[in-house]
Amino acid sequence: MAGAGGGELVGAVAGAGALGFIGAGYYSDADLAQQLALASAKAAPVDGRLPFGVGLLVWRLGMPGGPHTAFVDAVIEARPCAIWLSYGEQAATAAWIGYIRTRDSAIRIVSTANTLEEARVAVTAWRTDLLCVQGIEAGGHGLGSAPPRDALLSAVLAESANWDVKVPVIAAGGIATGANVAAVLVQGAAGAAVGTRFLVSDESLYSAAQKDLLVAARENDTVRSLAFDDARNTVGWPTGIDGRGLKSDTVADYDAAAARGALETEAEARRARYAAAAASGETERLITWSGTGIGSITSVLPAAEIVARLTADAASALADAAQLL
Numbered sequence: 391m392a393g394a395g396g397g398e399l400v401g402a403v404a405g406a407g408a409l410g411f412i413g414a415g416y417y418s419d420a421d422l423a424q425q426l427a428l429a430s431a432k433a434a435p436v437d438g439r440l441p442f443g444v445g446l447l448v449w450r451l452g453m454p455g456g457p458h459t460a461f462v463d464a465v466i467e468a469r470p471c472a473i474w475l476s477y478g479e480q481a482a483t484a485a486w487i488g489y490i491r492t493r494d495s496a497i498r499i500v501s502t503a504n505t506l507e508e509a510r511v512a513v514t515a516w517r518t519d520l521l522c523v524q525g526i527e528a529g530g531h532g533l534g535s536a537p538p539r540d541a542l543l544s545a546v547l548a549e550s551a552n553w554d555v556k557v558p559v560i561a562a563g564g565i566a567t568g569a570n571v572a573a574v575l576v577q578g579a580a581g582a583a584v585g586t587r588f589l590v591s592d593e594s595l596y597s598a599a600q601k602d603l604l605v606a607a608r609e610n611d612t613v614r615s616l617a618f619d620d621a622r623n624t625v626g627w628p629t630g631i632d633g634r635g636l637k638s639d640t641v642a643d644y645d646a647a648a649a650r651g652a653l654e655t656e657a658e659a660r661r662a663r664y665a666a667a668a669a670s671g672e673t674e675r676l677i678t679w680s681g682t683g684i685g686s687i688t689s690v691l692p693a694a695e696i697v698a699r700l701t702a703d704a705a706s707a708l709a710d711a712a713q714l715l
């Protein structure tokens with residue numbers, strides 16, 4: 391998770407037996423080295439390979455051979471077990487997958503799909519090693535028009551019977567409890583990708599103020615919007631991508647400007663207001679990404695305990711459900 395999933399969190403998750411990804415999308419070379427070292431200190435290489443992955447934002451990378459190639463080389467040379475490539479145009483994503491595999495064929499590639507068509511391309515054209523289908527419930531970025539997670543997962547699993555290659559499919563979006571994990575396993579997923587639950591962990595890079603907002607938030611307190619990227623000027627995402635986060639005055643400012651037809655003309659003033667609020671510690675304008683599962687998250691926990699609880703609660707939910715038959 392870019393901005394939240396650093397080495398402390400990913401190392402703790404790996405130590406607890408789950409697979410975490412350092413969200414390196416906005417990192418400098420120095421940030422990458424620092425976060426890799428933090429994660430490695432908690433989760434040492436296994437057979438010369440880091441037991442965690444690195445996530446990259448394809449739209450920020452350009453094409454292989456361009457200025458960001460050295461950064462990707464540094465990721466590859468760290469020997470992660472997997473690289474998750476997301477949020478890019480298809481040609482660029484395919485090119486990076488080819489580049490990574492040429493340099494290190496043992497690195498597993500993970501891809502996100504927000505539609506059935508994206509899933510088909512990732513599996514049949516890119517030969518991705520692990521497919522994550524991400525529904526509209528997900529915290530952070532995704533396709534604003536994505537179907538609900540369950541509908542997308544069902545469609546992808548049904549369609550995948552026709553594909554010439556089989557890969558594990560995991561589900562993402564609003565999964566915050568063990569019962570949620572059990573639900574996607576029953577549907578046929580090979581696993582769950584969990585984001586927001588780990589934002590509210592001791593080890594996440596989120597501030598105490600952001601974690602307080604998340605703990606207080608309820609299930610209808612999130613919204614998909616372009617306001618978050620507008621405010622911090624992280625623009626350039628592929629067409630149709632927005633993000634889900636907590637409702638805030640930052641979203642209200644954006645919506646009010648849109649209603650006045652003043653999104654462009656007031657952009658600088660809006661960003662200045664956000665920057666001033668961020669500098670002063672004002673919480674009403676904080677950008678706090680969150681999925682719809684936030685209503686089930688009521689406390690900050692150590693990441694290892696989150697992994698243990700999700701696993702144990704999923705097992706007991708599956709056992710309980712089996713009794714109903």
Ligand SMILES: Cc1cc2nc3c(=O)[nH]c(=O)nc-3n(C[C@H](O)[C@H](O)[C@H](O)COP(=O)(O)O)c2cc1C
Pocket residue numbers: 391392393394413414415445446447474475476477502524527528529530531562563564565566583584585586587589679680681682683
């Ligand atoms: C703060 C935050 C940062 C994220 N950064 C990335 C990222 O860099 N790359 C990516 O593929 N997905 C990213 N995601 C999406 C997650 O991979 C995942 O799909 C999502 O969190 C699942 O939904 P949930 O938050 O409701 O559990 C991010 C999510 C959050 C909340």
